[in-house]
Amino acid sequence: MKIIDLRSDTVTLPTSEMREAMAKAKVGDDVYGEDATVNQLQEKAAEMLGKEAGLFLPSGTMGNLAAVLSHCGRGDEVILGNKAHIFLYEAGGISALGGVHSHQLQNQDDGKLLLEDIEENIRWNDTHEPVTRLIALENTHNRCGGSVLPLDYTNKVGDFSKEHGISLHLDGARIFNAAAALSSSAKELASPFDSVTFCLSKGLSAPVGSVLCGSREFITKAHRLRKQLGGGMRQAGILAAAGIVALDKMANRLGEDHARAWKLAKGLASVSGLVLDEGTPHTNMIFMNLAEHIEYSADKVAAHMHKAHGIRIGVTGKHRFRMVLHYWIDDEAVEKTVAAFKELLG
């Protein structure tokens, strides 16, 4: 049975073009800065994001960690959302390893932090308080349903942070999804930020890695931190080669995943046992609950779909699911999924 894996876009396998590029990659010792393929990926990523330099890292988590630790010293604080990936899902690394205080503000449903909340919560130089060095946003916003931050909003936060001399970081794990949704470019979206992390291993389908981009001075600092965190890799060009294919071939096709997400959402909305989140999907993610009259739990439904149809879905609550579209989900998979849910839940 062909598996239809809708749990996440992290499940994407590398394409055969990526595997070929990996086999042929020119490599060297990247800790010495001698891996031509890593260097090429870093330059390409920096150019696409409109920054001076880039740094290849094993994961988005390490990218965000190196970024926060570059911007903040021990006892400084970062303002971020209470639904931010950095706050929720990165094992508390910024505090555990960097001694950086996280100052959480309420995320709005659309992923924003209200500018007036940020303004009210900045802390300067009172002996009793940590100093606010950094504001971190997320785009697209994972826990807020894959929502997209509009450009006028991020530009405003950018102006604000410059005015106040506070750095601004973007967890742009899915920045290319955001760019597709806004019919804009990653460069334009990244422009208000001092630093940006994005993932190669999600919708872009590369097997491993993230790139952190920023000024040359910032990346020099982050480079030392990467070593300190144990992320200095040697012949990493094998991995970076897939990342280059990802940027060349995948970054501009994500609109297709969004169109299929709409198609899948429309099909599932006609299933009486499912209630889709309003306004969903924003990008490539669909969130839904089981209707009240359904007696099964989300776990049960997921187990049945896996066993009977080879369809894997993300369970995010007792009655709640997530489905994520990506390169390996085609129209046929969308139709099959809708049919399977109709059969089980009306």
Ligand SMILES: *Cc1c(COP(=O)(O)O)cnc(C)c1O
């Ligand atoms: C996946 C993700 C990360 C972390 O990436 P890993 O490579 O899994 O460590 C960071 N931020 C967001 C918003 C993500 O979705």
